[in-house]
Amino acid sequence: MLRSLLSGTMEPLDMVVYIISALAVVFLTMPIHEFAHAFVGVKLGDNTPRWQGRYTLNPFAHIDYFGALCIILFGFGWAKPVQINHNNLKKPKRDMAIVAAAGPISNLIVSFISLIIINVIMVIFRFSLSAVLGYILMFFSFIAQINVYLAVFNLIPVPPLDGSRILTAFLPYKYYYGIMRYERYIYIALIVVLYLGILDYPLSFLSNWVLSGLSYVAQLPFNMFS
Numbered sequence: 001m002l003r004s005l006l007s008g009t010m011e012p013l014d015m016v017v018y019i020i021s022a023l024a025v026v027f028l029t030m031p032i033h034e035f036a037h038a039f040v041g042v043k044l045g046d047n048t049p050r051w052q053g054r055y056t057l058n059p060f061a062h063i064d065y066f067g068a069l070c071i072i073l074f075g076f077g078w079a080k081p082v083q084i085n086h087n088n089l090k091k092p093k094r095d096m097a098i099v100a101a102a103g104p105i106s107n108l109i110v111s112f113i114s115l116i117i118i119n120v121i122m123v124i125f126r127f128s129l130s131a132v133l134g135y136i137l138m139f140f141s142f143i144a145q146i147n148v149y150l151a152v153f154n155l156i157p158v159p160p161l162d163g164s165r166i167l168t169a170f171l172p173y174k175y176y177y178g179i180m181r182y183e184r185y186i187y188i189a190l191i192v193v194l195y196l197g198i199l200d201y202p203l204s205f206l207s208n209w210v211l212s213g214l215s216y217v218a219q220l221p222f223n224m225f226s
Contacts, residue, residue, distance in 0.1 A: 017135050021142035022072040027059045029110050029147055030071075030079040033154075034062040036106035037082040037099055044095045046088035054082045074194055075146050076153040076203065081160055086168075093168045100165030104151040108214065111147035114140045115218035123222055148211045152203055158190065159183035 035057050038049035049055045054062065062079040071077030082099075089095035118140050125133055157163035160183055167179075179186075193199055 013135065014138065017138045018142050019072065021139050022075075022146060024139075024143060025146045025150070026063065026068045026071055026077075029107065029143070029150070030068070030077075031057045031059045031062050032110060033103040033106050033150070034079050034082050036102040037084070040102040041082065041084040041099045044089050044099065046085050048085045048088070049082050052083060054080075070191075070194065071146065071150070074200075075149040076194065076199075077150070078154070078161070093173075097166045097169035100162040100168075103162050104154045107147040107151035107154070108210075111144040111151070111211070112214050112218055114144040114147070115215055118144070119219055119222040144214070145207070145211060148214065149203065149207045152207045152210060158186050160187055161190075 034054065038055045041049050042055060064078055064080045067078035067080075069077070084096065084099050086092035086096050118137055121133060121137060121140075122129075129137075154162040155166070157167050159179065164179070171179075
């Protein structure tokens, strides 16, 4: 995302707001994303996240610094995956899919909350919006946008993304583990694809569609004030 912004005509202060927003996602949202995995995993019977120190909102327990850089540059990225031992789950295939889905769902919730905050500010200060409030609105707008991008990106069904874990509910184990054997190579290919911008259009299209839907729902309670 930053790459496309740099090629445009964004004002320096707008760029600063974007970078602050991206850093807020890295240090606040991504820990929520990973904690959501850990929380659901523990609730479904696996204490591995507790033993590995991942049952926490401490950002430094979760940050993958290269993934964080990708969030700043592309709007898509990742943190350190929370490990779940499927042998401790009552229904491993179903429960692993639920654990995997918890992360992207948390991103959508954060995005929705950000959109609600935007609407609240617009209603309260609609007759006296200042430049400072404008930048605050931009901050929450970027937060909403990046979180939707992260949700959509992480639902791609390739390892190490959450979408690949959701596949466990639909693929026989032999096919799933066959794919996972090549996780390292798929990871490298994913980085290359991101760098080349091949995924920019389809991910942006899907993300904008989801963001539009969330924005519509978030605005419904405030339409009476318009």
